Amino acid sequence: xxxxxxxxxxxxxxxxxxxxxxxxxxxxxxxxxxxxxxxxxxxxxxxxxxxxxxxxxxxxxxxxxxxxxxxxxxxxxxxxxxxxxxxxxxxxxxxxxxxxxxxxxxxxxxxxxxxxxxxxxxxxxxxxxxxxxxxxxxxxxxxxxxxxxxxxxxxxxxxxxxxxxxxxxxxxxxxxxxxxxxxxxxxxxxxxxxxxxxxxxxxxxxxxxxxxxxxxxxxxxxxxxxxxxxxxxxxxxxxxxxxxxxxxxxxxxxxxxxxxxxxxxxxxxxxxxxxxxxxxxxxxxxxxxxxxx
Amino acid sequence: xxxxxxxxxxxxxxxxxxxxxxxxxxxxxxxxxxxxxxxxxxxxxxxxxxxxxxxxxxxxxxxxxxxxxxxxxxxxxxxxxxxxxxxxxxxxxxxxxxxxxxxxxxxxxxxxxxxxxxxxxxxxxxxxxxxxxxxxxxxxxxxxxxxxxxxxxxxxxxxxxxxxxxxxxxxxxxxxxxxxxxxxxxxxxxxxxxxxxxxxxxxxxxxxxxxxxxxxxxxxxxxxxxxxxxxxxxxxxxxxxxxxxxxxxxxxxxxxxxxxxxxxxxxxxxxxxxxxxxxxxxxxxxxxxxxxx
Numbered sequence: 001x002x003x004x005x006x007x008x009x010x011x012x013x014x015x016x017x018x019x020x021x022x023x024x025x026x027x028x029x030x031x032x033x034x035x036x037x038x039x040x041x042x043x044x045x046x047x048x049x050x051x052x053x054x055x056x057x058x059x060x061x062x063x064x065x066x067x068x069x070x071x072x073x074x075x076x077x078x079x080x081x082x083x084x085x086x087x088x089x090x091x092x093x094x095x096x097x098x099x100x101x102x103x104x105x106x107x108x109x110x111x112x113x114x115x116x117x118x119x120x121x122x123x124x125x126x127x128x129x130x131x132x133x134x135x136x137x138x139x140x141x142x143x144x145x146x147x148x149x150x151x152x153x154x155x156x157x158x159x160x161x162x163x164x165x166x167x168x169x170x171x172x173x174x175x176x177x178x179x180x181x182x183x184x185x186x187x188x189x190x191x192x193x194x195x196x197x198x199x200x201x202x203x204x205x206x207x208x209x210x211x212x213x214x215x216x217x218x219x220x221x222x223x224x225x226x227x228x229x230x231x232x233x234x235x236x237x238x239x240x241x242x243x244x245x246x247x248x249x250x251x252x253x254x255x256x257x258x259x260x261x262x263x264x265x266x267x268x269x270x271x272x273x274x275x276x277x278x279x280x281x282x283x284x285x286x287x288x289x290x291x292x293x
Numbered sequence: 294x295x296x297x298x299x300x301x302x303x304x305x306x307x308x309x310x311x312x313x314x315x316x317x318x319x320x321x322x323x324x325x326x327x328x329x330x331x332x333x334x335x336x337x338x339x340x341x342x343x344x345x346x347x348x349x350x351x352x353x354x355x356x357x358x359x360x361x362x363x364x365x366x367x368x369x370x371x372x373x374x375x376x377x378x379x380x381x382x383x384x385x386x387x388x389x390x391x392x393x394x395x396x397x398x399x400x401x402x403x404x405x406x407x408x409x410x411x412x413x414x415x416x417x418x419x420x421x422x423x424x425x426x427x428x429x430x431x432x433x434x435x436x437x438x439x440x441x442x443x444x445x446x447x448x449x450x451x452x453x454x455x456x457x458x459x460x461x462x463x464x465x466x467x468x469x470x471x472x473x474x475x476x477x478x479x480x481x482x483x484x485x486x487x488x489x490x491x492x493x494x495x496x497x498x499x500x501x502x503x504x505x506x507x508x509x510x511x512x513x514x515x516x517x518x519x520x521x522x523x524x525x526x527x528x529x530x531x532x533x534x535x536x537x538x539x540x541x542x543x544x545x546x547x548x549x550x551x552x553x554x555x556x557x558x559x560x561x562x563x564x565x566x567x568x569x570x571x572x573x574x575x576x577x578x579x580x581x582x583x584x585x586x
Binding site for chain 2: 010013020029035043044059080085091209249250
């Protein structure tokens with residue numbers, strides 16, 4: 001082989017240049033990235049003009065990023081990459097609650113509220129009672145689990161997107177379970193909304209003939225001492241975008257019932273139990289899952 | 294298979310979402326990109342924390358770009374991607390002059406100069422006579438070929454990098470061949486220099502234990518009616534960075550002799566012939582090369 005770069009030996013030419021002193025994990029990641037990126041160029045016979053378009057796209061994607069906007073995360077989300085990274089790192093046994101994308105709208109340290117509290121502070125939307133239990137794999141209630149919830153309002157915006165138009169902590173709260181493992185709160189039946197689509201990623205979706213909508217969902221971050229963190233949503237089962245979530249976040253097991261409520265206070269009721277996996281079982285369970293796959 | 298995203302079916306979930314109306318070439322490129330990016334994540338079992346570092350790197354790479362700086366091209370160059378795209382698109386028969394990276398420092402419409410002109414206008418560096426012929430594959434001289442040349446100065450900077458410290462068009466010029474196909478000009482023996490390494494790409498190179506240097510080279514853009522454009526460099530054969538060009542631009546056939554000159558005017562002499570491929574032979578020759586590979 002030539003001592004220099006060749007088309008056939010392109011991967012070896014680049015990866016052979018890394019120092020033996022480089023961080024081993026960084027070296028592993030970069031070597032894999034170079035291999036797969038070169039395979040992409042070879043498979044498509046990418047032209048210089050096409051790559052110029054790509055460079056321009058990446059540049060614009062970086063330049064639109066700001067404190068309030070992360071277009072590369074949108075890109076990762078819309079190419080299914082975020083969901084894939086989440087899936088690879090959160091393989092769980094059957095019966096455990098599955099993860100989905102975290103999204104950019106979580107705010108840490110929301111107020112801890114009494115069970116049953118109404119978190120919709122702007123009075124918009126259809127009230128919905130969310131309730132259920134936090135359980136272990138054997139069905140035992142978990143005490144002291146923190147159920148951190150957040151959703152958009154009836155107009156399809158999170159409070160942080162409209163800091164002047166929505167009350168602070170609108171549609172957010174943390175609920176801590178007692179010995180029965182139960183949680184409950186009143187929110188609104190969430191509504192579907194588009195991701196920000198006025199930038200390069202929105203343009204990409206347009207060229208691919210894809211819409212920018214996410215089906216309606218309620219966000220949950222459920223934590224409990226000794227258990228793996230669950231980052232997930234529950235989805236409204238009759239949403240027209242369920243099959244075409246632009247960030248691929250929907251899973252069969254996360255579609256929750258939304259039933260008409262039995263009292264006047266709550267127009268809807270959505271029951272859902274969270275099943276958590278112990279931290280110490282994560283490794284072996286993950287391996288079993290691998291073998292079954 | 295689930296109607297929704299799964300780890301195993303991640304590629305199909307994303308690519309199945311593209312509209313049948315999308316531009317077929319764009320759809321082909323995006324489908325391949327998604328396939329290879331997902332394979333990368335699966336192979337490395339990329340963690341969310343690692344991907345956060347990646348998102349941050351891509352964002353910074355975009356944000357440092359300006360009218361004068363293109364960090365994504367640097368990234369592409371230093372990962373061998375630019376050279377690969379060039380190689381895929383410029384397969385040529387044995388004997389033809391090979392391409393290498395264009396680089397960011399070409400300026401169109403340089404002055405057309407008389408053969409033999411000294412293009413080093415700042416008086417720095419070791420003078421060198423560059424001379425040779427532009428030929429077709431049968432060794433016949435090509436008349437009317439435009440040999441567009443550019444190099445850094447003896448301090449390692451192109452004129453456009455130092456608009457106030459260097460004369461305009463320093464170390465640049467276009468030479469048009471006569472019926473003998475000959476070109477000649479006096480420049481300087483080029484010097485090696487680092488690519489801009491004070492940004493994210495320089496940091497990446499540092500983490501990988503790689504230096505940012507390019508071996509000394511003279512740039513050429515050679516065009517002639519009826520022939521394929523050649524974008525290339527000639528390299529100084531005794532440069533210490535020849536084997537480790539940070540953008541992988543060196544090819545065996547592009548290393549030029551640099552000999553001590555025979556007169557006092559030019560301390561060095563570097564002869565090099567350019568061999569061009571007819572435009573109309575490009576397709577079939579490229580296919581033959583494919584079969585031989």
